[in-house]
Amino acid sequence: MSYLTFILSAFVVGAALGMSGCVLQSVLRNPLAEPYILGLVGGGSLFVALSIHFGLTAFSALVLPAASFCGSCFSLILVCGVATLAARRRTEGSSAARIRSSGTTVVLAGFVTGGFTCSLQMLVLSCSEPATMAKVTQWMFGDVLDVRPTSLAFGALAVGVALAGLMRVDCYLNVLELGRDEAECLGVNTRRLKIVALGLVSLATAVAVALAGPIGFVGLVVPNFVNRCFGGLHRRRILLSALFGGIALVVAAQIGRLLPGSISAGVVCSLVGAPLFLFLLAREVRA
Numbered sequence: 001m002s003y004l005t006f007i008l009s010a011f012v013v014g015a016a017l018g019m020s021g022c023v024l025q026s027v028l029r030n031p032l033a034e035p036y037i038l039g040l041v042g043g044g045s046l047f048v049a050l051s052i053h054f055g056l057t058a059f060s061a062l063v064l065p066a067a068s069f070c071g072s073c074f075s076l077i078l079v080c081g082v083a084t085l086a087a088r089r090r091t092e093g094s095s096a097a098r099i100r101s102s103g104t105t106v107v108l109a110g111f112v113t114g115g116f117t118c119s120l121q122m123l124v125l126s127c128s129e130p131a132t133m134a135k136v137t138q139w140m141f142g143d144v145l146d147v148r149p150t151s152l153a154f155g156a157l158a159v160g161v162a163l164a165g166l167m168r169v170d171c172y173l174n175v176l177e178l179g180r181d182e183a184e185c186l187g188v189n190t191r192r193l194k195i196v197a198l199g200l201v202s203l204a205t206a207v208a209v210a211l212a213g214p215i216g217f218v219g220l221v222v223p224n225f226v227n228r229c230f231g232g233l234h235r236r237r238i239l240l241s242a243l244f245g246g247i248a249l250v251v252a253a254q255i256g257r258l259l260p261g262s263i264s265a266g267v268v269c270s271l272v273g274a275p276l277f278l279f280l281l282a283r284e285v286r287a
Contacts (some may be wrong), residue, residue: 008251009144009152010265011246013212015202016159017243019238021219022226023166023201026173026234027194031224032107032280035072035205036216039113043075044068044209046117049136061151065158069206074147075113076202084107119244138261141216142266144253155207160203164240169196170234215266217273218252220243 035041047067057062086105118220121140125133147155166173172193175183178188208215222245226237252272253265 003229005103005147005149006144006253007250008025009147009211010250011151012156013144013160013208013246013261014218014249014252015242015246016155016162016208016241017215017218018222018241019163019166020201020204020208021245022136022223022234022238023173023197024219025223025227026177026237027197028106029177030106030155031227032217032220032277033110034217034223035168035208036214037077037114037202037220037277037281038109038110039075039117040072040205041209041216042114042117042121043071043072043073043078043213044123044206046121047071047074049121052139053124053128053132054134061154063108063153065154065206069115069203069208071142071225072209073199073255076198079106079109080198081088082112095271103223120273139213139268141264142213142269143256143264144212144249145262147211152173155211158207159204163238165200166197166238167235169193170238173190173197173234204280213266215269217269217277218249220280221273222248224274225274 017035020040024033024035025031045068047070048064051057051063052065056067083106125136128136134222164177172183172188175188176187177194178186178192182195183190198205223237223241226240227243230236230240249265249269252268256265256268
């Protein structure tokens with residue numbers, strides 16, 4: 001692949017993960033929310049592995065993004081379903097305590113969903129032919145070295161559509177930050193807003209997984225950095241998260257190429273993002 005395709009692929013994937021993390025943290029009201037931690041990346045990876053295992057990729061270039069989108073939606077529905085059931089049982093405690101508990105439930109449900117989909121992915125690998133196993137294993141490291149120009153063009157278009165859709169609902173996301181009851185009093189259909197926003201996030205995440213494999217923590221680090229350093233309304237935060245997410249993954253991919261053995265961008269992001277996640281988790285527990 002050309003160097004320009006490599007750079008553009010890293011930027012598109014990073015932008016998709018960055019803006020997805022920003023929206024997830026806002027809608028779920030949890031600074032720990034991001035596609036990898038909530039299991040969206042794991043669900044997309046599972047469905048991609050299944051499509052490779054059954055040879056579905058030979059039919060069309062759209063099979064991988066379609067499978068990834070279905071997997072991301074599957075994980076999102078599962079996580080939100082668990083959080084909703086827990087919220088219905090949560091009848092005691094202050095409002096602030098309920099909010100913190102709800103956020104913790106979402107993160108825990110995401111961890112469990114991610115672990116479950118990872119186990120299923122290992123099951124698929126164990127049943128695969130050696131050639132298929134090698135292909136899926138290489139893809140699981142998370143990198144942008146093998147992205148084709150046609151796949152990049154489709155991915156950039158899909159991420160652009162997701163970003164444009166989020167820009168259309170950014171003003172409603174600003175109102176949603178006031179709280180669900182307050183937003184509904186102001187005429188916002190919060191249920192429909194969340195479905196639209198999370199659906200667009202699933203689309204962007206699916207594109208990132210289909211292009212580069214499972215890459216984590218970009219959607220965690222970048223939005224927290226943007227919120228702390230810039231803040232502002234959602235339009236500004238989403239755009240900056242996309243911009244800095246793209247730049248962050250380009251830097252990570254470049255670092256991976258320069259290190260001995262050409263370490264994948266996903267490994268570099270995990271080495272940086274995992275300690276930050278532990279720091280944020282400790283801060284949330286103390287709060």
